[in-house]
């Protein structure tokens with residue numbers, strides 16, 4: 001464990017790490033298990049908790065195979081939508097794709113079942129995974145590791161990755177996390193808009 005940090009620092013400085021991932025330092029399986037054990041405590045919607053599964057991919061040949069479709073869709077997506085994000089994030093996203101096959105661990109959070117139905121069902125389905133993903137990312141950060149969610153293959157290439165990993169057809173991949181130790185610990189809060197600008201009181205559109 002690193003010798004920091006209070007909860008507020010952890011929550012405000014856990015960033016998507018792409019360029020500062022240590023591609024050469026191995027990640028111990030126990031560290032990943034510890035972080036997943038923490039993620040297991042995250043909230044989930046009732047019985048949907050039991051649908052969550054994690055696939056931890058450490059095997060280099062598998063990581064290389066998985067990286068190919070992710071990179072392909074990612075590059076297409078970045079060419080199409082890159083202008084919508086700031087230049088630094090785009091460059092960082094490109095770097096992540098270039099190095100994806102070298103990142104020591106890829107973690108694929110999955111849900112048994114396929115999402116469907118109206119907003120309530122979709123919210124419960126995905127909402128039963130993302131708190132756990134975020135807890136996992138926070139736990140990694142507390143141990144000197146960093147991560148970034150990568151969702152590109154879910155745009156039309158989910159099956160390809162499923163076949164590589166033997167994931168059954170009725171199981172949904174929710175994301176993919178690129179995980180490694182970080183080369184620095186100087187992460188800062190991001191400059192997002194003030195919360196007052198996006199918070200309404202006692203009704204839509206009503207400022208404080």
Ligand SMILES: Cc1cc2nc3c(=O)[nH]c(=O)nc-3n(C[C@H](O)[C@H](O)[C@H](O)COP(=O)(O)O)c2cc1C
Nearest residue numbers: 014015016017089092093096148149150151152190
């Ligand atoms: C659902 C979701 C999907 C994401 N997919 C990607 C992705 O495919 N590639 C990537 O580089 N970052 C991805 N991100 C990370 C965001 O781009 C990132 O949060 C954003 O750059 C803000 O940076 P920060 O996390 O450091 O604040 C994703 C984040 C979320 C929540």
